[in-house]
Amino acid sequence: MVKRVSLWDAGCPVARALDVIGDWWSLLIIRDAFDGVRRFSEFQTGLGIAKGMLATRLRDLTERGILESAPASDGTAYREYVLTAKGRGLFLVMVALRQWGEDHLYRPDEPKSSLVDTETGIPVARLEMRTEDGRPMDWNNTRVKKIEDR
């Protein structure tokens, strides 16, 4: 069927994640889902995606357990797509992408949106990496440790 390369079996969690949500549209659909978009037509007009693409993406994301379809909340007989727990788990990925985008992809004079606490309006702090015992950590102090199974 799909001749496109997959690195699922390489055993790298990053490769697996990209296998699931690494195509062009998936993360944008998920971003919109985090923003409260639920209906086919909302995704379609909001993203400017072709309907055929959207249909297959929504189906794939649903099959993969990232979205699920539920009866529409407005009482109509239609259905809507909402994030599952697994899908909501991608929020930190979105935040990381957002922070990187804000840092590197805006001219200084360009207006930016920002992510804030709904109640207080206080912005989200930068994500940071620490060891499990709480010490700050830097990318060049890390390595990937293969765990032999069992």
Next chain:
Amino acid sequence: MVKRVSLWDAGCPVARALDVIGDWWSLLIIRDAFDGVRRFSEFQTGLGIAKGMLATRLRDLTERGILESAPASDGTAYREYVLTAKGRGLFLVMVALRQWGEDHLYRPDEPKSSLVDTETGIPVARLEMRTEDGRPMDWNNTRVKKIEDR
């Protein structure tokens, strides 16, 4: 005539980020770069990517300031590709993807690799989101605030 869609101008940092690194191969190349891969042939055999694809991806990533090409460190006349500061800024995206992948894409009995401190071997802690004043935060407590500039 049919241009591939770009959401750069939507003003969303996530959309911009995906515009730059959102295609199928880029993040995998960047992942390998974080793992110390530098040479064309290393990327190529490591990823199983077609040479033509790799060549255009490396060019694009270089043009976009994520990689830069430098004289080879082994003394030969070849060149190698290394992450710029902007590229290294994607580390948290990788960590977020990795943690999500570990959480949701492995069967319980499957071996996983993990990211640890080079010195101590202590694993990296889970990323978490906090407000700037240090209170933990959840995805459903956030909203995107548009900033009108100037």
Next chain:
DNA sequence: AATTCCAGTTCTATTTTGAAACCAGAATCG
């Protein structure tokens, strides 16, 4: 000097995508 290695480019066949036309069932209008 001949051979192999490296980093590509070029070519072609196959997939994927984007856009538009079409469609059936649900909802809305008059």
Next chain:
DNA sequence: CGATTCTGGTTTCAAAATAGAACTGGAATT
């Protein structure tokens, strides 16, 4: 109620991206 529009797709087709193989030319190795 019947006619019309809305919703959520599917089908169709051309254009673009991709995988893979063959080819290239300079660098390194023998």
